[in-house]
Amino acid sequence: MLLVCYTLWYSKYTFGLSSTLRLELDLQTRISNFMQRIVIIGNGISGVTAARHLRKLGKDPITIISEETPHFFSRTALMYVYMGHMKFEHTKPYEDSFWVKNRIDLVQDRVEEIDYEKKSLTMKSGGQLSYDVLVLALGSKPNKFGWPGQDLKGVQGLYSFQDLELLEANTHKPFATGASKKVHRAVIVGGGLIGVELAEMLLTRGIEVTFLVRENRFWGNVLPLEEGEMVRRHLIQHHVDLQLETELKEILSDENGRAKAVVTSKGETIECQVVGLTAGVSPNIEFLKETALETQRGIMVNEYLETNHPDVYAIGDCVQFSTPPPGRRAIEQVWYTGRMMGEVVAQNISGKKQKYAPGFWFNSAKFFDIEYQTYGNVAANPVEGEMNFYWEEKGGMIGVRLVFAADNHKLIGINTFGIRMRHELIDRWLREGQTVEYVLQHLRNANFDPEFYRTFEAEIVKEFNSAMNANVVLAKKSWKQILNLTK
Amino acid sequence: MKTLNIIRQSGLYIFLLALVLFTGSIWIGNYQISQEVMETYVAEKGIQSELFLESVNATVVGKEFTSSWSLHHALDQAVSAANSTHKANGEWGKVIWSKSSEMAFVLGKRGAGGSVFDNKGMWLFLTFGLGILGGLMFILPGIWLLGPAGIKNNNVFFNPATNRGWIGWIAMIWLVLFYCILYFMPHLAMSWTFIVEPVKDVFAPGGASQWFLYGLLYCTVMLVMGIRMIIKYRHSKYHIVRTFSVLFFQIVFAFLLVELLPLFQLPAVDFKNAWPLDYDFLFDWNVLDLLRNEAYGKFGLFVFVWGIFFSLILVPVFVYFFGKRWYCSWVCGCGGLAETLGDPYRQLSDKSVKAWKFERYIVHGVLLFAILMTVWVGYHSYNVLHDAEPNDSQAVLLGISAHDVRSWYSLLIGSIFSGVIGTGFYPTFGNRVWCRFGCPLAAYMGIVQRFKSRFRITTNGGQCISCGNCSTYCEQGIDVRWYAQRGQNIVRASCVGCGVCSSVCPRGVLKLENGPEEGRINDNPILIGNGEAIIRDTIG
Structure with missing residues (x-):
């Protein structure tokens, strides 16, 4: 019965009132003593991941504010909309009903000012919104380096x-x-x-x-x-x-x-x-510069993604770590880091304090028709104490680079072009500190190309053996190793 | 480049000309039914109605009809007038059960004249010939025009032919009408059958049915569009190999063998057609033919046993090892057409949760209907085999006649769903409408694939960027991204394993593979890269 009343009440206000007002009414009725209002600014991958995980972990009212679009979409897919591969609606990872179903309130507006003392936000529309916990997921903006004419039309x-x-x-x-x-x-x-x-x-x-x-x-x-x-x-x-x-x-x-x-x-x-x-891009924090929030190039956070204000967190592209996680940079602006920070901040807000520990770097991209994946650290220029093995297929469109320590041959990183590799397996090898010889011996397990594709493991191993004067023997594919099965 | 574009453009016009001529041939032809032809027909069909004879002798015999529909109209009038009198008088033995359209088709073909009839070879060239030529001129320049091998989906959603625009709707209307003619108005297809008779003569002279026309057209379309498919996906061996596979099974098993076997006094069987897609397997005429036709020798029994073994043992065992893709994307004729002719439309399938719910009800509903229908016709066939004297009660089980059940199934599922809707809706609702919503074999294999199979689409750790290409290009309307972005493997009953999600993924996230059942369904996804501590114990 209660549920029915609530639904009727909710739907009435959903259709009848302006979004900010609706939100206030909604929050007041729903909030109980131990609940906290969580407001997330930004509906990109980091903000939305935070919201989703917060919803999994608790019942606190969650609001996402974004001026850009009413619903979350995949920023990386905008190119496909322009090229006609997809329509804009295809870039939305969740149906519009998802947000209502999961009671995540969406507000399309722009936050102009944050009052950290009163814990309140001033919107572009003039409305005010108060919060108990604030998550800044502001994203970034394209760099402009003061070129003459950079603000011209076109x-x-x-x-x-x-x-x-x-x-x-x-x-x-x-x-x-x-x-x-x-x-x-x-x-x-x-x-x-x-x-x-x-x-x-x-x-x-x-x-x-x-x-x-x-x-x-x-x-x-x-x-x-x-x-x-x-x-x-x-x-x-x-x-x-x-x-x-x-x-x-x-x-x-x-x-x-x-x-x-x-x-x-x-x-x-x-x-x-x-x-x-x-x-390149840089943190989108113009409106926070010169405020009480500590910023440098990005919003300064510690390993728990906490800013200098209590109950204010920052995640994603707009973040700069005062002490970056081991082997990582202070500002990392890729989809995956945004997602991971969203996951971690949800834990922290829910009282399960966790450090942001992104593990080994990985990334991928596509340059026209050539797919690229990278795992671990592959430096752009030679680094002291590291060795490189690079193999390229004759056609010049497929290549693999293995970077490993000069002394103990432990794998440091791998670049692949035109070959897909198994993320989970390579991540495990990096964690276990396997040597480049071990990796090559089991390279067949790492192959993630579609079935029937030409394979290059034998060629790669042969070239490695002759270049490094080694005698790696290629092993058969093993599902046991791929899936890390104990049986 | 410029020359290639001109070739391409000309190809399009030539193809359209062929299409117009093919469609227009319906209007060409005249028909004169002689006394002799009519009498032979009446004798063949055992028509007892003297009213009908009187009427056709006055209105049909010896008259010149300038169109197939005027002939049909005259016959239809004669049939319905005779039938209404006979029914009113309770003269059930005299009622004519043959459909007037079928009657017009048979009679018309025996008394036809006109340009198409007189110049079959020329018309074959003008329709099939020009169609193939134009199609290839349009398709082959793609080798150079499409640029380096890779995914070629540019402008798919800007093109009215592929974005459910006006060209798509026109194509849909054309296809729906084509199937309506094929199934319900064969008299309109007379000219088409004349066109393909020079080909039919290679196998066995004596006139082509609308089903020969359909078979030949099916193979031709698959072949030409298969070439397009191979050019489009030429960077992917998976697609090349499976396209060759569906072409082989369609052309050799579904067409050539079916045409050739009868020449050796053997039954025309499509060996790769599995029940319940092959829904008439247990129909009395099929069972009697296979088991009682002396001419076949032991071959009839072999075909009968093969059909049962194939459908009940091989199909599920193969699904266990390879997923249902081994059938749907490698062997099946319906799948073959969907993956060739239908490829330009795969992005039009509905991805909503609502559509998924609808799909589960309706596809399993059809499977249930197919099973019940088979029980009824099986009961009937068993009785027919075992009772020496045929009688009316043989077909009745629980008060329902097997004849009724099977004609409803044939009409609703066999014709309307699989043909008119299944293929007719390609250009507007995607190329797997039948396979996703209607095919009982797909439903049956789907249950095996979901619960007991080694097949899965593996999601590659944490590499998904939620772009949505996989979901957009999934012809089965699976929201692939939903799983991929959670790091979860895709194990879905409806997946036909076409592999396009894996191809269009810009980050190499998806791989179709057969592996150990352990760890196949990972309900507790762990997104890589976030230390192990967090995700493992808390995020489900």
């Missing part, structure tokens, strides 16, 4: 849903030809993951792409030379005009304040109608 980064809308406005519709094709060339500045994605996106609309990269290879601060070279070859195969060791000097404006060309550090002027700024 110049943009690619991070948010609004950036996608802007890109749609800045470029023409799919299949456009002749006069309706308004963009003929785009210049992308900054050779990283978002840059290569933007290049792939623009090419699907028939836009030629010039790609300016400061380093001597693509993604030079992450990829070793050979891998960077492989991606370069592949970009050329896709007709990307890749210009290495070239920086942006200036963006030139036409009479309407719209970008019409860029000038590069090599003195070349390239006519273009769109400029993509993809030189």
